[in-house]
Every structure is written in structure tokens, then in C-alpha cells.
Amino acid sequence: MDALELVRLNLLSPMILAFALGIVATLIRSDLRLPDALYSALSIYLLLAIGLKGGVALRATPIAEIAGPALVTLLAGALIPLTTYPIARRLGGWSVADSAALAAHYGSVSVVTFVAAQAFLDRAGVPYEGFIATLLALLEVPAILVALLIARRAQTTQEEATPWTETLREVLTGKSIVLIVGGLAMGAAAGAAGVERVEPFFVDPFEGALTLFLLEMGLVTARRFGEVRSAGPFLLAYGTIAPLVHGTIGVAAGLASGLSPGGATLFATLLASASYIAATAAVRLALPEASPGRYLTASLAITFPFNLVIGIPTYARLAQAWGGGGG
Amino acid sequence: MDALELVRLNLLSPMILAFALGIVATLIRSDLRLPDALYSALSIYLLLAIGLKGGVALRATPIAEIAGPALVTLLAGALIPLTTYPIARRLGGWSVADSAALAAHYGSVSVVTFVAAQAFLDRAGVPYEGFIATLLALLEVPAILVALLIARRAQTTQEEATPWTETLREVLTGKSIVLIVGGLAMGAAAGAAGVERVEPFFVDPFEGALTLFLLEMGLVTARRFGEVRSAGPFLLAYGTIAPLVHGTIGVAAGLASGLSPGGATLFATLLASASYIAATAAVRLALPEASPGRYLTASLAITFPFNLVIGIPTYARLAQAWGGGGG
Amino acid sequence: MDALELVRLNLLSPMILAFALGIVATLIRSDLRLPDALYSALSIYLLLAIGLKGGVALRATPIAEIAGPALVTLLAGALIPLTTYPIARRLGGWSVADSAALAAHYGSVSVVTFVAAQAFLDRAGVPYEGFIATLLALLEVPAILVALLIARRAQTTQEEATPWTETLREVLTGKSIVLIVGGLAMGAAAGAAGVERVEPFFVDPFEGALTLFLLEMGLVTARRFGEVRSAGPFLLAYGTIAPLVHGTIGVAAGLASGLSPGGATLFATLLASASYIAATAAVRLALPEASPGRYLTASLAITFPFNLVIGIPTYARLAQAWGGGGG
């Protein structure tokens, strides 16, 4: 499949169209709004569903096959914040808290971007290793911890700080991690046969549910567009260059650690995407002085749509080219 | 299929039974209530789903085929309020605001009634043109605008009135219109192949979701029964005669503009049904002095169940008879 | 299928794993929480769905076949509270209100437990009579009424008591009863052919929806674990022995009244399970002085997980052994 066809396939999928519809609705000041409960319900559903699916695959995967990618994942989770932080400090001139917050977000992962990449590969008929959802779970936490540690070292005053162990517990028991890890465990324990009877709920309607979720993401994203404008050029530059760099490294590292082109595309998406659930919650709790107008605008209003529209097909194309997928 | 069989098929469908259950639950003062968020979630789902389905059909329809019905739709959207208004003023003796509100509701369209008619035809195995959802979108707006214009002309004092352009924007960006038009655009852009992967979410469970929605509609409808009694004979008469007249004209006009008997049934349902979403929101904003005890009771508690139970099979029977569907 | 295999099949089903995940999430103090609206939406869905399915089966069942089991059900609904009450009074030393509340809960039925038992049999490939959902509806009410009558007789002061007829109406029109009975009626009226088109909504995704619901049940159950500890030995003993006794009698009575081993398993589950919806609502209204720390902890935090994990496979094994199901 050539590059143009990939782009077309992506842009004209109901998912991306729903995202665009959400953006348009906000821009024309429509009163369209999804109930909060629907948003939560859909995110619980999506997290549990990818966990379940990943768990079934994980059970069928020899440890040897997953060890390499897992190691690279953990490494990336530590390295991305270690590079993001100084960039934000020096090039952006940001405060300690703002820089550490950005580091936490870009080191961690956007579940929806990952899921959109999976759906993209499914549409394109490109196979991938099912266990990669496990890597997603692995990548959620380390970057957050590294970034918070950086902030802790750099900050002298810690007025009324919550004890470190409490913060650690809060990060680890955050709902997105509990649902993905829980889903993985459920899938691994139940196995393909066990999960089969819940597939009409957790598997078949998945992409449709994701489409509805992306409608909401479009609404939410567009509400931040005002802040993109006022945020200055550094944010825009970082939000678009960082995913390309991380994604390109991700493709290479993924292929090198033995993944198929499809798997490497997903792996690249993990690295390239920026969290706005787990990392945001952790940052709100542990670095409340960091400005959401920066980290959330970057990850949600710049990098997220960038990956959806440009990033994912780019990583897929790269992985095909380097991984010899042919096409 | 003979008339009796059509009625039986309709009355014993889970949709209509759920509607009846909702009515019964309210009458026996049950504490059954659907959460508000479920109601919104279901209506977002239904609107997007019919849009998507209609959009796929629209893409495959030559403009020539749709031009006739579209023109008739726009005409009807203007004519129904122009006839409803004087009827309410003279025969009903209603105020300007009340009459214009009624005109807006009966000129516009009830999405749920339309969808119920589609499901009815599906059950009966009667084919219809898929693009008719486009006409639904076309019919949502004009009647509202015409009715508001009528009220504007007739009213002398416009204390603190919102500027007309703002009202227009609010009507056009209302959530039901954004979702249907957005869904149509998504379906047309993605095409049948693109939409296929979201069908297990947006298509297969559709009638079931509609059933749950009709349960809620039954609850809501029955809560207005008290007002039907106190509303006087004009409301009852208009709420049952208007749909029959509009529906009969709709069958004829639909067949004349080249639709199949199934398509003409849907077209008749569009004309015969009365809005209680888009029009109600617009009327609340632009004609707040109109009494919901009138327009909402007429459209929701009289015409809606009337169409569900009697109207739809009647229009279908007429379309068969006149359209030579045989059956 | 041997006993061990049944246990494994049960424990490793996504349903039970989701329940366990909910418990773990609460124990590690995760912030995972399902929106209230999702919980209500799921319970409405589950109740309506089992009603629908049961109604279709009911329509196809000769009255003679259902008369026996129905009679036994009504008997059980009266006998269980009549035995539970004195046990709680004497052995537990509980107050009149507390004892009657316990009687109402154990005489009535837990819909989720019943549904989990159905799913368990489906997984194990054991057939059962579809009409048993009708018995569920029959068993919801009598025990509540008997228990309230007992309390009424035993209590001398009835300060500001609501009239008995009003309480009766409230119990009979409670949402769980309206939904199950309504679903049964809808299923019986529509028949298999009528229901077919809503199966992708009400039937296929059912077990998946139940899985999500059990996640929430796990969260809720674990929040009561503190009260289990403080509640004393009687509660723990009653909450585990009662279901075994009722379940064993249920297997025997079910087989004796002509049910298949699968049907007898479901019947046993009906008797063995303790309500925490219909009975709880009724008790809150009519016996507010009874302590939820007792009746709710017993039925929700002890008997419910006990039946899920141990009870259901036990009753199934018994029914196989006694009913000659072989296996």
C-alpha cells in the first residue's frame, strides 16, 4: 500500500472523521456535548477492552519474544523524560514544574492514540503482535516517576508535600493503570476460549465505541485551540517535532528488538504519543503548580491530533520501508 | 402483506412494546427512570448512526435521483408551518407565540419516529431508499426558521430580543443537526467499506438501542398525559389529524417525486412527525413565552404515539396501495 | 465435566475475573469508579434483557410444565423468610427490624447471581429451561411481603407508618420488578421472531455487559469488607450456610418439580441468592430502622461472592449428580 493510500485510508476512517466533527462542532460553537458519564464509561470500556485483547495475546507469547521490546520500552520510558526536561528548561525557558510535567506527559503514553493506531493497522490489513498492549501498560508509569523525581530534586521548597510513597501509590493505582493491567491479567487468565463469549461486547463494537470517543476528543481538543495560539512557538514546535523524533526512534528500536513492521508501528506510536490521562492525574496531584495550559495543550491539542492525522501513517510507512514489509 | 398483519407486526415489535412499558410504568407510578446521561448517550448514538447509514447511501445516489425529493422536502418544510400557524391562531384561538411554536414543531421532524418507521420497514421486509436520512436533515431546519420569522413579523414588542443572526446560528448548530449532518458527511466520506468496521457498533445493535430509547420515551410521554386532558379538544384534534393529512400528502408527494413505496412511507413519516428536540430547543430560546404545555404536549404526547402506533402502518399501507408495491 | 473443571471454568471466566479486579482495585485504594449512570444503565439493560429472553421462552412453554416450579417458587418465597426470621432473632439475637430485613433479603433473589449462573451454564454447555427467568420474577416479591408482615406483627409502635397498601404498591412497582416483568411480557408478546432483530443489542453483548457490571459489583462489595469484620460471627455464618442450605434444597426441589439439571441449578441459585436491589429498596422504605450494616453486608459482601465463586458450581455439581446429567 503506498503512502498516499495510507493517508487516505486514515483520514477517511470514521474515527478520524468523528474527531474532525468534534472539532468542527466546537468551532461553530455547537451545543453538542457528550455527558461526562458517557466519556468515563467509554474510557473504562476502551481500557478494559485493550487490556483483555492484549492479555489473550500475552498468554500465547513466549517470554523470550517479549523481553526485548519490554526492555526497550522501559528504557524509553526513562530516557524520554530525561531529554524532554532539559529541552523545556533551556529551549523553552520553562519552570521546573512545567518542564517536569511536560516530561511526564511525553514519556508516558496516550491510550487513544495507541488504539487508533491499532485500528489503522486493522483497516490496512497489516498484522502486528497482539502483546504490544502489555508494553503500553509498561510505559504508562516509569516516565511519570522519573519526571516527578526530577522535579523533586530540582525543587528546594516542598511546602506541605505529600510523602513520596503516597504519590507513588496514587500513580500506580490510578484508574487507567488498574484497568489496563487488570484487563491484561483477565485476558491472560481467561485465554482466548474464555474471552470468546464477551467478544460481542469487548471486541466487535470496539472501533465504533472508539469513534464515539474520538468525537468527544475532538470537542475537548478544539476547546484548547485558543491556548495553542497563546502558548507560543516552543509548544507548537515541541508538540510536533517530539512525536516525529520519538516515533522514528520507535520504529527503529521496535524493528531492532524483533517486532514486525506492524508491531514496530505500534511501538513507535507508544513512544510518539503523549499521555493526557495517567500523567495528567499524577501531575495534578504531585506538581499542581505546573500549568495545564502548557502540558495539556501540548499533549492534547497539538501532539494528539498530529499523531492521529500525520504521525501514525508516517510511522507505518517508515516501518514498512525499513522492516521490508514490502506492501 | 395485509393491513392487519402490518399493524400486528408493528404493535408486537420490541420497540413499541418498550414504549408501552414506559407508559405503563409511569401510570402505575413506578420509580423506573433512565439516567439522564443514558438518554443523552442514546440520542447521540441514534442521530450519529442514522447519519452514518444515510451518508453511505447518499454517496451512492446520483444527484438527479435525490433532487426531486429534496425539493419537495424543502417546500414541505416551508408550507407546513405556513398552514399550521393560521390554523392554531384561528381554530385554536392561540397566541402568536403558541401558534408559531406549534408550526415549528409540526414542520420539523421527529428523528425517533423516522427511525421507528425505518425499523418497521426493515421488519416488514419493505425496501427503501437509504438516502432519505438526508431529507430528514434537510427538513429539520426550514420549518423552524419559517415559524420564527412568522412570530417575528406578528409580534410588535421584542423586549431584549436576541439578534436574529444569533438565533439562526443557534438553530443551525443545535446538537441534533450537527450530529445528523455530521453523520451524513462521515458516511459519505468513509463510504460503505470505511463504515463496515464500525457496523457492529452503529448498525447491528441499532434497533435494540432504539428499543431502550423508546422505553424512556414512553416514560416521558406518559408524564404529559395529564396535560393532554387539560389541554382541550383543539390540541387533541390537531395532534391526530395533522399527521394523517401531512402523511397522506407525503405518500403522494413521495411517490410522485420518484420514491419507492418504502421510500414514500419514510417521506410521509418525515412530514407527519412533529419534532421535540431541534424545534423545542429553538422555541425555548427564541419564543420562550410559548407554552410547552401546548406544543410539547401535542408533539410528544399525542402525535408521537399516534404515529408510532397508527400513523406509520397507515402510511405504509397507503404507499403500497398507491405505489403499486403489491405485497 | 468434573467438579474441578467446573470451578476452573467459573473462576477464570471474565465475569468472575472482573469481580476480582473490582475487589483488588478497592483494596489497593484505586480511584477506579464507574459513573453512577453507567451502573444504572447496566442494571436496566440486564434486567430488561433477561426478561426479554425469558419471555420468549415462556411463550413456548406449556403452562403444565411451569406450574410445578412456579408453585415451589412461591412456597420457597414464603418459607425462607419464615425460617430466616427466627434464626436471626434467636441465634443472632437481632432486633425485629434487623431480622425481618434479613428475611426479606434472603427470601428474595439476586438478579446478578442468577444471570451469572446462566452464563456459567452457557459456558459449561449445560442446557436449561429458558422460562426460569419467570420464576425469578415470581420470587422477587413474596419474601419481601412476608418479611414486612412479620415485622408489622412483631412491632407494637408504628410511628407515622406509611399505610400498608402504599408499601405494597411501592414494592410491586419497584424498577427491578417492572423491568423484569415488563421484559417477560415484551418477550412473550414479540416471540422469538420479533426479538431477533434486537438480539445484537440484548443478547449477544449480554455477557460482556455483565462483566462490566461485575467489575462495579466488585468495587462495591469490597467497600463493605470492613463491615464484615466488625459484624460478628453470626453474619458470616448465616451468609455462607444459608445459601448452601437453600441451594441444596433448591436443587432437590427443582429436580423434583421436573426441571433439568441445568434448570435445577438455576432454581437453586434463585433460592440461594440474596437480593440487594428490590429487597433493599423495600426495606429502606418500610423498615428504615434496620441496619444496612447487617442485611446489606450479609447479602452483598458475603453471600453474593460466596455464590459467585463457590455456590453456583456446587449447585451445578449437585444437580448433575442427582439429576443424572452425567457429564
Place this chain on the structure above:
Amino acid sequence: MSDESASWTERRVVTVIAEAVLYERLLHDLRAWGVGGLTVVPAEGDPFGSRVGDVEGGFLRIECVVGTQVADRVLRGLSERYLSRFKVVAYDHAVRVVRGAKYP
């Protein structure tokens, strides 16, 4: 109109927090005690409390703007018929409204 609108009146807001299961009864009684309108917001159970709401639909927060006499009647009525038996919290306070005539 602008004349009338400029004049504030004092009214009372009565807030009632109750198990959802009591809704129908409360509505009936509030109306009988003279409440002319109210606003209901679904509330979550008390995490320190008995959590009965967990399984039966949570709590409701009901708020009504009323005159002083109705407020007294409502609080007294709640106290007599609900507070001793049910999990109900009720309080009121004075507020400033425009067009107070709507809330007698």
C-alpha cells in the same frame, strides 16, 4: 418590569439530602407542605456513611426556594416524618431573590 426587578426579597432555600428511594414520598410531602417548585441533583453516597446508596440508586439533593412559613413547615415536617427514621439531612438558610412573589 424594570421597576419590579430592582427589588430584592428575602426567601429561604431548603436543602434536603435523601436516599433516592424516598423520592416519590418526599415529592408528595413537599408539595403538601406548600413547596411550589424544586430542583433535584443526583448525589453520590457518603463515603463515611452506610453506603446504602451504592446498590439502590444513590442520593438526591433537593433544593427549593420558598417563603419563611413554608420553610418552617418543611423542616418541621421532615423532622417529624423523616429525620428520625430515614437517612435524611435537611437545612435551610436565607437567600436574596428577585421576583420573590413567585415563591410564596
Place this chain on the structure above:
Amino acid sequence: MSDESASWTERRVVTVIAEAVLYERLLHDLRAWGVGGLTVVPAEGDPFGSRVGDVEGGFLRIECVVGTQVADRVLRGLSERYLSRFKVVAYDHAVRVVRGAKYP
């Protein structure tokens, strides 16, 4: 900081209950009248009332902490532009806040 935190200030809380359909307009006007922040809670329709909320998204309960002048302006503005035409309930009362400087 501990110094400033010890000092209470009096502010007013304005509560507005309105049909959801008015949301955008209300936001716009509240901001124009000087409201700097607010909290919105979805509310159910009034069971005694006209139930228009049933079909169009219910009601909203909006609450804003503001200074006395803003409170007056909001109540007056609501009275002039909303109360006579729409189903809107509005009232305010005095509250004690910490760091009152945030709510001018």
C-alpha cells in the same frame, strides 16, 4: 502565606438554575457581568413544573462565588434579561471564603 490564609472575607454565592438550552447565553452574560469562575452541576427537571427539560437536556445549576457588586449586577441582569422570559431561578447569599481576593 499562613498569615493571609487566616483571614476570612465575605463574598456572595450566586446560584442560577436554568434550562440547559440557555447555557451558552448565560455563560456569555455572566462573564460580561464580571463573573470570573463558576461551577456547573447538571440538574433534573422539576417534577412539578413544565418538564421541558425532559426532552432537551434538563437543567443546569450554576454557582459562582463573586463580590457584592458582581452579585448585584448578576441578579439585576438576570432579572432584566432572563427571569421574565425564561424558566430561570436565581438567588444569592453571603458566604465566608478564604483568600477572597480571588473573587473580586
Place this chain on the structure above:
Amino acid sequence: MSDESASWTERRVVTVIAEAVLYERLLHDLRAWGVGGLTVVPAEGDPFGSRVGDVEGGFLRIECVVGTQVADRVLRGLSERYLSRFKVVAYDHAVRVVRGAKYP
């Protein structure tokens, strides 16, 4: 009972509006400061504000009926531990309750 029920007591209602993410911490602290019960209502984010709630579960409106001393302690505690760091709004006001003994 009817005797006791006739007597009103003055208590305070403390209202706290906070990001949902702070829920567990707030519960813990409120309990430590002497709050005996509370009611939680999910709230939507502030449309004028930073919209962090958009992606992480919105805001909570917590309301507790307490005695004067507990109210002071809660407001002081919130001011010291939350207001300067987090997006938290807190205020209190006097209310009239029946059976005030339940809220020490």
C-alpha cells in the same frame, strides 16, 4: 421526639469544589478535621477555567453540615494545604438545622 424536633440549631455548611483527582486526599483530611458526613455531587469543569477536568474526570462539589469549630478547622486546613496549590474553591455559611446534635 416531637419536643426535640421543634428546636432549630444553627450549624454551618462548608462547600468545597475541587478537581476529582483530589477526592481521596480530601476525604482523608476532612475526616481528620472532624467532618462526620458529607454529600458529593459530580460537577462539570469551569468553562472559563483551565479545563483540566475535561480529561481527568471533572470536578466534585462536596458539601458538609458541621459545627462552627469544625467549619473553622476545615476552612483553615483547606487554606493551608490546598488553596495555594490546587484548584479548590471553598466557602461556608450558616444554616438552620433540625437535630443539630448529629453534626458536632
